[in-house]
Structure formats: structure tokens, C-alpha cells
Amino acid sequence: MVQQMSNLHYFYVLRCKDNSFYAGYTIEPARRLLEHNEGRGAKYTRLASRRPLDMIHLEQFDTRSLAMKAEAAFKRLTRKQKEQYLQKTVSLPIP
Template identity: 55%
Template sequence: MYVLLTADGLFYGGFTDDVGKRLATHNAGKGAKFTRPKARRPLRLLYAEAFDNKSDALKAEAAFKKLTRSNKETFLHERGVFDF
């Protein structure tokens, strides 16, 4: 699971087994529909976490996406991420 910061200040959570490749895909405008608009790029990786299996990673991604903006900020702060 990973969290990106868009150029317009929004958070995007996703899942991949290759964060670097996925970030490049997003920044090329070929990732998720949410990250495609030019106003959202470039995207910056804020956080990445490895899981033992895909199921747990997808659950973490889904839980992150359901959080409010304030709770997403708290999630990141609790993991030592403050630069956004």
C-alpha cells in the first residue's frame, strides 16, 4: 500500500508490488483516473508499507481511502510523515 500527494494537495492511496514503477505510471498520466489530470501531477510518494499478502494490503488501501482528510493526515503523522 502506498500514499501519494498530488500537485494540487490531495492524497491518493493505492496498492502495488512495485511502488517506483507505479509512481512513474501515475506521473506519466497513465495511472488511476484520479491521478490523470495534469493539475494533479507531478505526484510525490509520501508513504509505502509492505504487507505479507495481497489481501491485507488491499484491506489497508480500502481503509485509508475511507478516511477523512483529517484522519489521513493523522495516519501519516503517526507513521512519521509530516512533509505535505
């Protein structure tokens, strides 16, 4: 049985327990948040001191490329610029 791939791609931002940000890409935001909170996500979010995590931003894109470009651009910002971006940009409802 072949799984159908999602046509939607997401760039997301998590706020860690230590108040740091983690940015990523996924096609299933709710599943990915669960993975991060269970310590099965990225190496950065595996540390118990960074969990629990809250998804504070979610943007939808039509292609993986666009979502990953948004993630890469966000990661290049300073902390202050990231906070400004999060305040200005409209986020989808968080799962």
C-alpha cells in the same frame, strides 16, 4: 517465459500537486509512481493539474489482501484522520 510474482505487496499514498491524496496498491512502487506521473496511472491522477505526484507513504505487507485492506481503510478516513495516520505510521523509504 513466466515472470515471477513479488512476494511483497504495498499500500502507498501519493500527494498530488493540488495537495490531495491518492491511495493505492502495488507490487512495484517505483514503477507505479512513474506510471502515475506519466499520466498512465489511475484516472484520478491522469489530470495534469494533479501532477507531478510524490509518494509520501509506503507500507509493506505479506499478502495482497492485507495491503488492499489497508488501502480501503485509509480511503474511508476523513482528510484530518488521513493526515494523522500519515504522521503516526512509519513509512518505508520511498523509491
